[in-house]
Amino acid sequence: MSFLYMNLSAAFMILAIIGVRAICKNKVPYIAIWLLWGLAVMRLYIPFHLESNFSIYNGIYHIRRWLATSDFIQVGHNKYYFDRVIYQLWAMPEVKVVVFGIWIVGASLISHYYLKDYRICRTIWKTAEESPLQPEMEAILSKYDCCKVIRIRQSNQIDCPVACGIFYHGIIIPTNLKQMDQKKFEQMLLHEYMHHKYMHPLLEHILVMILCLNWFNPMIWLFYFYVNRDMEILCDNHVLHVIGEEEKAIYARNLLDMASVTRKEYILYKGFAKQAIRERIVAIMKFKRFSALAVVFSMFIPTTMASAFCTDSNYVFGDEINDSEMIVLAEKFSDEEMIYVTYEELLPYITVQETKATSKINIERYARTYTSPSIPDSIKVSMERNGYTYSGTLQLVEIDRVGSKYIGYYSGTLYRE
Numbered sequence: 001m002s003f004l005y006m007n008l009s010a011a012f013m014i015l016a017i018i019g020v021r022a023i024c025k026n027k028v029p030y031i032a033i034w035l036l037w038g039l040a041v042m043r044l045y046i047p048f049h050l051e052s053n054f055s056i057y058n059g060i061y062h063i064r065r066w067l068a069t070s071d072f073i074q075v076g077h078n079k080y081y082f083d084r085v086i087y088q089l090w091a092m093p094e095v096k097v098v099v100f101g102i103w104i105v106g107a108s109l110i111s112h113y114y115l116k117d118y119r120i121c122r123t124i125w126k127t128a129e130e131s132p133l134q135p136e137m138e139a140i141l142s143k144y145d146c147c148k149v150i151r152i153r154q155s156n157q158i159d160c161p162v163a164c165g166i167f168y169h170g171i172i173i174p175t176n177l178k179q180m181d182q183k184k185f186e187q188m189l190l191h192e193y194m195h196h197k198y199m200h201p202l203l204e205h206i207l208v209m210i211l212c213l214n215w216f217n218p219m220i221w222l223f224y225f226y227v228n229r230d231m232e233i234l235c236d237n238h239v240l241h242v243i244g245e246e247e248k249a250i251y252a253r254n255l256l257d258m259a260s261v262t263r264k265e266y267i268l269y270k271g272f273a274k275q276a277i278r279e280r281i282v283a284i285m286k287f288k289r290f291s292a293l294a295v296v297f298s299m300f301i302p303t304t305m306a307s308a309f310c311t312d313s314n315y316v317f318g319d320e321i322n323d324s325e326m327i328v329l330a331e332k333f334s335d336e337e338m339i340y341v342t343y344e345e346l347l348p349y350i351t352v353q354e355t356k357a358t359s360k361i362n363i364e365r366y367a368r369t370y371t372s373p374s375i376p377d378s379i380k381v382s383m384e385r386n387g388y389t390y391s392g393t394l395q396l397v398e399i400d401r402v403g404s405k406y407i408g409y410y411s412g413t414l415y416r417e
Contacts, residue, residue, distance in 0.1 A: 011219035128153035
């Protein structure tokens with residue numbers, strides 16, 4: 001499974017998650033939406049192959065197939081098909097070198113931007129002074145049963161508290177923080193604590209790495225934007241779980257106050273950020289505790305999404321060619337031409353052995369020998385099994401040359417008539 005294919009499938013999934021998020025936010029436990037983002041990361045980086053009848057890519061296959069068989073370029077009497085033109089262009093070493101060079105330049109520029117921000121954040125932490133409020137803050141956290149050890153420092157370079165550190169857990173507060181009232185002081189501290197409790201500083205570094213590696217994918221920028229929003233909303237929810245629903249109006253007002261004085265936000269330091277203030281205020285005012293049953297039922301959302309977007313189609317596209325120089329595009333078989341093959345001949349190429357009559361049979365790398373390199377890019381196949389007729393179109397996936405012979409390998413699905 002190629003890097004580009006995983007990016008493309010992740011892009012479809014991210015679009016779907018944004019739609020589900022718009023419909024379900026504030027109506028289901030936010031953990032369900034958070035799990036959806038985790039599935040998107042899995043689809044982006046884990047090269048697993050799991051077929052499903054409910055995969056959204058089963059529908060996309062037919063669109064792709066229509067584009068692949070549509071005449072894209074015609075020069076004289078030669079027709080070049082859409083996917084073959086794209087594949088042959090990508091197979092050119094010069095094109096790969098240029099694309100790789102562009103990717104390196106983009107990744108380097110974005111990495112430089114984030115490293116610059118990282119150095120600024122590290123300087124702020126190193127120059128910050130130990131806060132005399134450390135004992136008082138520890139007492140506040142203890143009152144709310146927050147047991148994680150947090151180092152508190154203060155600095156005049158920031159306007160609001162920020163959580164920082166992966167291997168250490170630290171919070172930097174403004175030097176004049178104690179001038180605010182006690183209630184706001186406690187809520188700001190709890191918000192930063194929640195960032196550490198749920199490892200958001202680490203997640204922020206992971207998000208930056210994902211963005212640097214996949215900067216060319218516009219959906220990844222949306223992914224980065226929305227995940228950062230949801231980090232803040234999740235922290236708000238966790239704070240309200242601790243302080244109680246009756247405090248949500250006060251907490252929302254304090255959020256607005258902090259957003260009004262924040263002049264500078266840091267990419268890698270998680271703070272009481274002013275990202276999506278309106279959305280966060282609405283989420284705070286609609287906050288409610290969900291029952292355990294509601295949490296269980298909300299898990300159907302990521303489960304359904306995983307079935308639709310984290311699986312692959314049952315079809316194989318005929319564009320994974322190892323030796324493109326041997327490909328001579330031929331006219332497709334007409335509808336009247338059909339290759340009849342016995343079940344015994346196809347048996348070695350059937351991916352799942354079924355004992356009863358099934359609605360379809362998946363074929364992988366069925367080999368056919370040709371005397372010339374003019375190999376068709378698809379073949380129509382029919383066979384008999386258990387009194388039923390199965391037929392379908394297999395797509396070319398690879399070509400080998402053995403002496404003067406050419407072997408075409410075909411994959412696809414036969415359906416019971």
